[in-house]
Amino acid sequence: MDPLSDATDTxxxxxxxxxxxxxEGIVDDLRRRIGDAVLDTHISPNDDLWIRVRTDAWRQTxxxxxxxxxxxxxxxxxxxxxxxxxGTGEQxxxxxxxxxxxxxxxxxxxxxxxFQVFARLVDLDRHVGVTIKADVPDEPFAVDSxxxxxxxxxxxxxxTHEMFGIGFNGHPDLRNMxxxxxxxxxxxxxxxPLLARMIKPWPGIVDVEPMPAQDEAAPQxxxxxxxxxx
Amino acid sequence: xxxxxxxxxxxxxxxxxxxxxxxVELETEGMTLNIGPQHPATHGTLRIICRxxxxxxxxxxxxxxxxxxxxxKLTEVRTFPQVTTLVNRIDxxxxxxxxxxxxxxxxxxxxIEAPERAQVIRTILFxxxxxxxxxxxxxDLGVQMGAITPVFLAFRDREYVLNLIEGATGGRFHPNFDxxxxxxxxxxxxxxEETRQVMVKxxxxxxxxxxxxxxxxxxxxxxxxxxxxxxxxxxDYGLSGANLRASGVDYDLRRDQDIAxxxxxxxxxxxxxxxxxxxxxxxxxxxxxxxxxxIVEQLLDQIPAGPIMTxxxxxxxxxxxxxxxxxxxxxxxxxxxxxxxxxxxxxxxxIRSASFNNISIVPWALQGVYVPDIITILASLxxxxxxxxx
Numbered sequence: 001m002d003p004l005s006d007a008t009d010t011x012x013x014x015x016x017x018x019x020x021x022x023x024e025g026i027v028d029d030l031r032r033r034i035g036d037a038v039l040d041t042h043i044s045p046n047d048d049l050w051i052r053v054r055t056d057a058w059r060q061t062x063x064x065x066x067x068x069x070x071x072x073x074x075x076x077x078x079x080x081x082x083x084x085x086x087g088t089g090e091q092x093x094x095x096x097x098x099x100x101x102x103x104x105x106x107x108x109x110x111x112x113x114x115f116q117v118f119a120r121l122v123d124l125d126r127h128v129g130v131t132i133k134a135d136v137p138d139e140p141f142a143v144d145s146x147x148x149x150x151x152x153x154x155x156x157x158x159x160t161h162e163m164f165g166i167g168f169n170g171h172p173d174l175r176n177m178x179x180x181x182x183x184x185x186x187x188x189x190x191x192x193p194l195l196a197r198m199i200k201p202w203p204g205i206v207d208v209e210p211m212p213a214q215d216e217a218a219p220q221x222x223x224x225x226x227x228x229x230x
Numbered sequence: 231x232x233x234x235x236x237x238x239x240x241x242x243x244x245x246x247x248x249x250x251x252x253x254v255e256l257e258t259e260g261m262t263l264n265i266g267p268q269h270p271a272t273h274g275t276l277r278i279i280c281r282x283x284x285x286x287x288x289x290x291x292x293x294x295x296x297x298x299x300x301x302x303k304l305t306e307v308r309t310f311p312q313v314t315t316l317v318n319r320i321d322x323x324x325x326x327x328x329x330x331x332x333x334x335x336x337x338x339x340x341x342i343e344a345p346e347r348a349q350v351i352r353t354i355l356f357x358x359x360x361x362x363x364x365x366x367x368x369x370d371l372g373v374q375m376g377a378i379t380p381v382f383l384a385f386r387d388r389e390y391v392l393n394l395i396e397g398a399t400g401g402r403f404h405p406n407f408d409x410x411x412x413x414x415x416x417x418x419x420x421x422x423e424e425t426r427q428v429m430v431k432x433x434x435x436x437x438x439x440x441x442x443x444x445x446x447x448x449x450x451x452x453x454x455x456x457x458x459x460x461x462x463x464x465x466d467y468g469l470s471g472a473n474l475r476a477s478g479v480d481y482d483l484r485r486d487q488d489i490a491x492x493x494x495x496x497x498x499x500x501x502x503x504x505x506x507x508x509x510x511x512x513x514x515x516x517x518x519x520x521x522x523x524x525i526v527e528q529l530l531d532q533i534p535a536g537p538i539m540t541x542x543x544x545x546x547x548x549x550x551x552x553x554x555x556x557x558x559x560x561x562x563x564x565x566x567x568x569x570x571x572x573x574x575x576x577x578x579x580x581i582r583s584a585s586f587n588n589i590s591i592v593p594w595a596l597q598g599v600y601v602p603d604i605i606t607i608l609a610s611l612x613x614x615x616x617x618x619x620x
Contacts, residue, residue, distance in 0.1 A: 046488070048554060065354075072481075072555075073468040075582040079569070084306070088573045107569055108552045120554065120567075120582075124465070124479060127486040131554060131567075152467035155590040178295035178619065197307045222346055 022128060023049045026068070033064035040109040052109040052133045058117070059170075060146035061132055065121050066149060070130060073150035074120035076157055078136075078164035081106050084115050084190040086197070093198055111135050117143055117166060119153075142167030161187035237507075241458045241530070244598030248288045265604065267296050280596065280604065287604065290596035292589055297619040304442035305579040310336050310410060310546050313576065317566075318404040320583055321617040326355045326395065326561040329408040332579075334490060335555040335568040336410050339548045343490050348412040348534045353492040354425075354529050355398065356405065356557075357522040358470055361432055362391040363560035364519045367612050368439050371512055374609040375452055380443050387435040390428045397421055399547040410546055412539035422530050429523045431434075436520050444516065453509035457595050457607035460506055467594070468587035469563025472518060473586075474609060475502045476510035481557035508610035515612070547574060561585050561617055585617035 023043045031038050037057030042050040056219050066120045083101040086093035104114050107204045113135040122129040136143055145168035146153035155177065156162065157168045165186040176183065266273040275296035281289040294380045301320065305313050314329045321328055330352060337343060344352065367382020394404045398417055399405035407414050443449055459469065464477040474481060482500040484493040501517040503510035548570040556565025560583030569578040588611050595607055 050552075066594060071465045072463075073466060073587075074563070074565070075567075075580065075587075077567075088575065102258075105571075107550075118567075118580075121564075124481045127481075129554070150466050150468070151463070151594070152469075152587055152590055155425045155586065178298035187300065192303075192305060194303055207541075226357070 020045045022126065026130065027051065029068050030061070030064060033068065037061065042108050049128070049130045050109045050133065052111060052135075053111060054073050055134050055137060055143055058134045059149065061134075062119075062146045062149040065130065065132070067167045069123045069125060070121035070150075072122040072124050073152040074122055074129065075154050076117065076146060076160060078160045078166050078188070079107075079115070079118055079133075080114065080188065080190045081111070082165060082190045086193060092195065109133055113137055115127060115141075115166060116166060117160065119146070119156075123167070136166050140167065141165065142169050144169050145171040147171055162186070165189070196209040233392050237429075237455050238458055238460055242338050242599065245594075248283075248286065248598040255507070257607055261568045263601070264355070276613075276618070278592070278604070278608075279481040280601075282601065283514065285600050287596050287599050287601065290593055290604070292319050292592045294615075294618050296587070297615050299616075299620065301620050302579055302581055305576055308573065309574045310548055310576060313381060313405050313579070315404075316582070318406055319616055320581065320620055321363070321559065321561055321564070321585070321614050322403060323366055323614060324359040325401075325403055326399070326405045326407060327363075327557070328564065329561045330356055330491075331408070331555045331557045331564055332566045332568070333410055334407045334557070335553045335566045336546075336548055337490070337567065338553040338555060339551045339570055340410065340542075340546075341549075342411055342540055342542065344412045344510070345540055346492075346534050348535050348540075349490055350492040350529055351398075351413055351417060352408065354526050355395065355405070357526050358395055358425075360389055361519055361522050361526075361558040362395065364515050364522075365391070365435060366430065366437075367515060368443070368512070368519070372443050372449075374605050375449055377443065377446070377449065380439060383435060383438060384444075387432060390431055392406075394425055394428055396398055397424070409539065409542075411542035412537070413427070416538050418590075422533070422603075425526065425530060429527050430454070432523050434518065436516060436523075440516060444513065451511065452602075452606055453512065453610070454507060455505075456508045456603050457599065458505070458507045458593065459595060463591070463594065464506070469562070469586065469591060470559065470584050470593060472514040473499065473562065473588055476514045477506040477555075478502055478504045483563060484530075489555070489557070492529055492532075493525065495532055496525045498528075499580040501594055502514075508606050511610040511612070547572060548576070556582065559584060561612065561614060563590060576605035581620050583617045583620055585615075586620075589613045589618055 013053060020043060027041050034045060034057055037054045038051060039054060040052040081104045085100055089098065115136040116133050117136055118131060118133040120129055120131050145157055147157060157171050158174055160166055161168060161174045162179060163186060168174060168204050263280045263282050265280065266277040277293040279291050279293060280287045301316050304316055313332055317328045317332055318325045355369045365384050365388050367516060369381040372380030395405060396402045398421055399407035459477050461477040461479050464474050480502050483499055501514050505515050550570055550572040552569050554565060554567045556563050564584050567580035567581040568576050571577040596604060599607065
């Protein structure tokens with residue numbers, strides 16, 4: 001069928017791209033260093049790389065990647081995969097829905113738990129970055145701290161602890177950064193309500209209130225209903 | 231003049247000695263000095279608690295959070311186009327540069343790219359916001375060292391740049407001009423010619439600052455050898471931008487990543503400095519302002535004809551996926567990790583702002599320094615409160 005298929009067979013393989021080889025090499029190298037603690041990887045060719053590791057190997061991964069040349073620390077943060085019980089942004093959070101979406105779907109490289117920690121490290125010589133993820137089980141609701149490996153992780157872990165409640169074993173000082181010490185709840189969790197959103201209409205695609213010059217009888221654009229409901 | 235390694239050694243010894251002093255019971259009583267939250271050198275409301283032994287700092291801890299606005303939570307109840315209004319306010323001196331990485335991340339998820347004309351204009355506005363931001367830094371630097379004149383020059387010359395940004399976007403501080411798929415409007419008539427003239431003025435400003443400030447003996451003695459950050463420590467803390475390059479690390483995201491912007495169309499240089507002290511950080515920023523003028527001047531000649539907006543649906547729904555895009559903003563690496571579930575708004579946005587990392591090194595950098603140098607080091611690290619607290 002295809003006259004070229006037998007002549008240039010290898011050209012059709014996306015893996016032949018140079019960037020891919022680079023990122024596959026990184027994954028192979030990490031597998032050599034931490035073995036089967038690498039649970040899942042995802043390569044977006046010539047673009048980005050995701051690696052999910054076992055929770056107990058979280059700190060070991062940082063050490064291995066640092067030894068492999070990923071010396072620049074970018075950030076550590078958390079993810080909450082529960083769909084918000086208050087609906088998506090444009091839905092009215094005060095209305096109780098009959099069948100709220102409670103299916104937890106993890107993103108790239110999957111996962112098993114509702115909460116995940118993720119971090120990014122960069123190799124400044126090869127100009128390549130990697131996003132590392134790990135599940136956070138309910139018991140114990142913590143991962144090992146990176147602050148002894150990358151000093152910059154100290155503040156990022158404090159922020160993650162404050163916003164998600166995720167603990168970091170071995171962190172020197174998990175005080176709040178932003179919130180008062182007696183603050184209850186973890187603001188970036190999906191089930192933490194955003195109060196301003198509860199009492200105000202959604203700042204939607206079109207203006208909620210008609211403009212002064214606008215005739216109220218004038219036909220609204222198609223999205224008007226959606227917004228004025230909210 | 232001592233060599234760099236010697237100076238680094240001295241700073242290490244001083245910090246070690248400071249550590250040791252904490253553990254020994256001293257006869258003299260230590261003193262706790264509170265800087266801020268309202269202090270001119272903190273550019274807003276950052277509080278720094280220092281414990282002093284005589285004139286020397288033995289322990290310092292910044293206390294951020296006086297301006298936390300919770301943008302990461304707010305983005306979850308906004309649509310994608312609305313998020314630019316929020317992120318404009320993160321680094322308020324270089325607002326346009328905050329919008330770009332978020333828009334690029336959204337475009338990456340939607341698998342679209344802005345037309346070439348939009349890319350070039352984006353890059354020009356990005357560099358203009360860098361010039362506006364860093365020129366104010368150069369003036370402010372003088373004030374913090376006790377020199378009053380440069381700040382007046384800086385405010386005057388920054389105004390020219392702000393006028394340009396206002397002319398193109400309609401907003402002096404918060405342009406909100408970037409759209410998914412391109413830009414809101416095309417450039418107005420006569421803007422290109424005016425920008426050329428302003429760039430000549432800004433080059434003159436850089437020369438004056440170099441003469442007045444960097445050539446000043448007092449200024450030099452206040453800056454040289456103060457607050458040395460070795461490259462390893464800088465990378466550990468995730469310092470980025472001029473702070474990283476002043477430690478001798480040759481890394482600039484404008485050059486070192488493949489991104490849908492027009493920096494590769496211009497001929498310019500990434501400046502580094504081997505010393506890693508306060509002087510080096512300020513000097514690198516001065517050179518970067520000149521390079522930005524160079525980039526803008528070259529790109530003005532290369533704006534291609536064509537549309538400024540690609541075809542996007544009227545109601546933007548971003549497909550499910552995750553994307554990370556970061557750019558070299560005036561303060562350093564600014565990035566957005568955008569998670570979309572296919573809705574009108576993002577599911578989660580992690581904002582990685584440069585100042586948060588840049589200021590997390592303060593407890594390390596202030597160990598063992600003398601009280602007047604606290605301000606020098608803070609000024610040279612250059613942070614903006616909105617960029618720390620988000």
